[in-house]
Amino acid sequence: MLKSREELISLQKKAKAALDQEKMRILVCAGTGCVANGSLKVYASLKKLIAEKGLLAEVNLVEEVSHEGIGVNISGCHGFCQMGPLVRFEPSGLLYCKVQESDCEEIIEASVANDSVVERLLYVNPTTGESVKTQDEIPFYKRQQRVTLKDCGRIDPDDINDYIAHGGYQAIAKILFELKPEDVVKEVLDSGLRGRGGGGFPTGRKWSFAASQPGPKKYVICNGDEGDPGAFMDRSVMEGNPHSVLEGMMIAGFAIGADEGYIYARAEYPLAIKRMRKAIADAEALGVLGQGVLGTDFNFKINIKEGAGAFVCGEETALIASIEGERGMPRPRPPFPAVKGLWACPTIINNVETLANLSAIILNGANWFKGFGTPSSAGTKTFALAGQIQNTGLVEVPMGMTLREIVFDIGGGLREGKKYKSVQIGGPSGGCLTEDKLDLPLDYDELLKVGAMIGSGGLVVMGDDTCMVETAKFFMGFVQNESCGKCVPCREGTKQLLALLTKITEGKGTESDLDLLAELAQNVKDGSLCGLGKTAPNPVLTTLRYFRDEYLAHVRDKKCPAGACQALKEYYIVPEKCKGCTVCSRVCPADAITGDKKQPHVINVDLCLKCGACMEKCKFGSIIIR
Known part of the structure; x- marks a missing residue:
């Protein structure tokens, strides 16, 4: 030891x-x-x-x-x-x-x-x-700047000595023997580090609130409840460099005067949880965690709480309720957790990526960290690239890099010759960025100006065959299922938003529905209790703002320009291409296709079930969607 x-x-x-x-x-x-x-x-x-x-x-x-x-x-x-x-x-x-x-x-x-x-x-x-x-x-790696992920592909996550060989636990040693708690808070505040899990609140400012609170007991919580569709940044850090998270929690604990912490990780991350548990046991056995860290009077205990997969538990107060054994539902704020959090004690909550940045900031200094990114958004950010893009995976880039650079230089552009249409950023809480936003610097403040947010960092790239109304419907369906039901605006509002979007994608919507959709989305945004409800309408509002023509096509023309909405598909046989082979008529379950052999066939749209069986079997490409 x-x-x-x-x-x-x-x-x-x-x-x-x-x-x-x-x-x-x-x-x-x-x-x-x-x-x-x-x-x-x-x-x-x-x-x-x-x-x-x-x-x-x-x-x-x-x-x-x-x-x-x-x-x-x-x-x-x-x-x-x-x-x-x-x-x-x-x-x-x-x-x-x-x-x-x-x-x-x-x-x-x-x-x-x-x-x-x-x-x-x-x-x-x-x-x-x-x-x-x-x-x-490889182009995928060339433009990246790895700080958080620097050691994720270099060290054995199950070997604490490998972490130490690469400079691990030197940051906690530095603050224990050289710095005071207020020095650590100031260094993090000066670095410009903002929370990497959602809204981007300044980390040092949050710490200063908790540090100033009286009381013998305070807590640090690591939020590993990463629930955005397509996001896996925090999971990769916990799996690939678990000790960086533990060291970050200890740095935070020293700064605010806490002696205990919780890692709240979703149970769907079994490998991450397994490696975090081993990391805690190894760190305690070595004396860099637990009682009397490195022979000092600093004590810090870390517990792991497995979440049941509720998206709302990513919200701070709902997460606290879950750790306390209650149902994961948000609580009104104020008081904020930094004042009254876990078991009514001052508590700071930072996500995995935020904590994993701390050791590098302490060892290299605030000015070093500010050397990356923009004046208002310092450092780097990890993004999970998904969707219709050539290179999917996890990337880390300086804040302020443009969407164009990420999608086309790192991601390699869209696959299968598709044309760029939009990126959904920030998951269900984010918004859609259109082609004219490709040169927008990706930082917290610039994204808020266009109705989006970085969120945890999910980037879902969509091509021209993606229906934006259907996309809004997908994300609304997700948040409606994940709403805890505590407040009426979110519980009922998201349900009605989903119903309106479903109505539109089924070809039953009207132009007045679009006005109602916008009004209701704003009401949900303004009236909901927590961040889930307040940001749930973002995909609706941004798609209405940037793809209104697509909505109008659905309600006026009863057409889906992308050909994605099943109810609005109209299958058509091109007479010049049809050979009259009768294969399509034989596979049609509704007997909607008629025609003589070796003569062009016709589809009765009133009978057509829009199952696509005819198009799948046609060898001549004569059946299209129009």
Whole structure:
């Protein structure tokens, strides 16, 4: 057990020296996505094959090793999820994509025994058609600036000594032996760090509120209840670098005078929870967490609370209620949690990404952190790229980078030749950004000006075949299901908004419904109790604002311009293309297609069920949607 800062520094040097014994390190991504695709089998096979050749370096990071060798380790998420399982070689930076267990012998023969590469496992740039050998050369990684995710693909998340070898727990040591609580609050305030989980409230200001409160008991809560569709930033940090979260919580605890914390993580994140539990146990055993941290009088205990998956528990007061054993429902504010939070004690709540930034800020200083981003939104932000985009995955970029750079330079543009239409940013709480917003800097204040928000950082990219009314309906259906029901505006308002959107997508809407939709959305926004209800109408309001023509087509012409709304699809047979083969009429379950053999057929739209069976079976492309 470490009982001083000097012992921690000594352990770091010893662990770093042990790592230096590895002449090559093979890192197999063990994030959820890669694990689901078989990466642990790849890891086991590589380790076995290298051991059979007598080349494996079984590195114990706290003891001397007898010989140089090749290290094989798991790591956290590398970010490029669609290309997983990923295997990276250090120090060369060689990256293999979509690796399977059957590829391992070839990998060992080429890249371990003969210093060559397996060409078919390299990333191929879809623009140039060229194979790319190293991670840093891949466009997906080139424009990124990793701070939070810096070690997620470099260290073994299950090995505390690997974290220490890369500078882990040096930040908590620095504040325990060099700084006062008020110094830490000031440093974080000066850094400009804003909450990465939603509204972007200044982290240092929140801490100052809690620090000024009297009382012997205070709490720090890590909000890991990441519930936005398509978002997995916090999950990846907890899976890939759990100790950075623990260290961040201790820094926060020291700053406000707290001796206990809770990690609130959704139960749908079993791998993240497993690694967080191990990290807590290992940190306590080593003396960098728990009673008398590093021989000082600072005590800090961390508990894990598994949430049941309620989206509303991402809201601070609902999360607190859940930890207390109550139903996860929001409470009126004020008092705010910093004054009266968990069990009526002063409490600060920061999300995973916010906490994971803290050690770097303490070690490098506020000015270093402000060197990234914009004057009003300092630092970097992680985004989860999803939807109709070439490169899906997790990216970290400086705040203020434009949407165009993220979607086209990092994301590679839209796949299958689709034309960009919109990006839904911030999940159900966010809004849609149209083509004319592609050069908008992505920071907190700029997005608010256009009716959107960064939220937790989900980016769902949509092409020209996406119906924006249907998109608004999807997100409204999500928040309506997740509404806790405590306040009338959210409980009933979201239900009526969903009913109106459903009516419109079924071709039964009127122009007056659009006015009612806008009025009701604003009322829900103004009257709801918590952030869920107040932001739930954002997708409706932004799509009404930027895609009103599409709404009008649904209510005036009873057409869906994107051809996505099932009820508004009209199947049509192009006479010039129809060969009269009768296949379509034979598969039609409603007998809606008629015509003589070898003559153009016709679809009776009144009988058509719009099932699409005819289009699927037609070999001549003669059936279209109009």
